[in-house]
Amino acid sequence: MNFYAIIIGTEILNGRREDKHFQFLKNELAKYEHELFASFIIKDDRELIKRCLEMIKDDEKSVLFSFGGIGSTPDDLTREIASEVFRGSPVLPHKKFLQDIIDRFSEKAYPHRIHMADLPPQSDLLFNPVNNMSGFSLDNRFFFTPGFPSMAHPMVGEVIKKYFSTSIKKFRKTLLADTSEESLITLMQKLPDNIELSCLPMFIDTKAKVELSLSGIRLEEVEAHFAAFVNELNYKNIYYELT
16 A cells, blocks of 8 residues: 555644654554655645645555644634545534534534534544544545644554554665765666665765665565676675675
8 A cells, every 4th residue: 555644734834833743654654564655744725635635546555644634723624625535525414423522512512613523424433532532534545633643643553553454574675885876777777666776875975875775575586686786786896885
């Protein structure tokens, strides 16, 4: 699967708040040997949120974790936009969530808090251990949580454990060579799509170096392609270290 994160909050982009979600999600996925495919920190902007959700919907392998924008204030836009993008319809009151809000706030649920229960049709609730004000999910692939880490992180942890705890082990081999990436590009171009390439050029003490890393799900394939780079470096008498 391609795991996406959308972190919604103008206050993060302008520096009033510090993001806590990216590192958490990265580490939580890593417990099961998954990696993030993409992560976005975006403003509370209707058109921007919509375009991001549409892009993720168009990826047949996508899994989304969205943080923020599901409260009751006017800048909480995520519920309505998610309903438009993923359901093509307006939000509807979710009966259980509606009752949860009434049970917690009584008459103070009105006129605003009650609208947190307006969700896309066929939404499933994500339990909020802090105050029972739920997040929601669509199709067991698109997960929407509050912006508060104390609420969102337990939800996400449970989701990953429940739906994505089966992992595919990946193997990685890495080297650091005393050369620029230019000398290895021809070999890089020959790599098949199932071998993931990471090439990080750098300068250390004004000397060009490159860190080359290959990964894949079949160890013998990774080792075979990695050996081609090692042989090339040996042939050109270029010093390298395995890291």
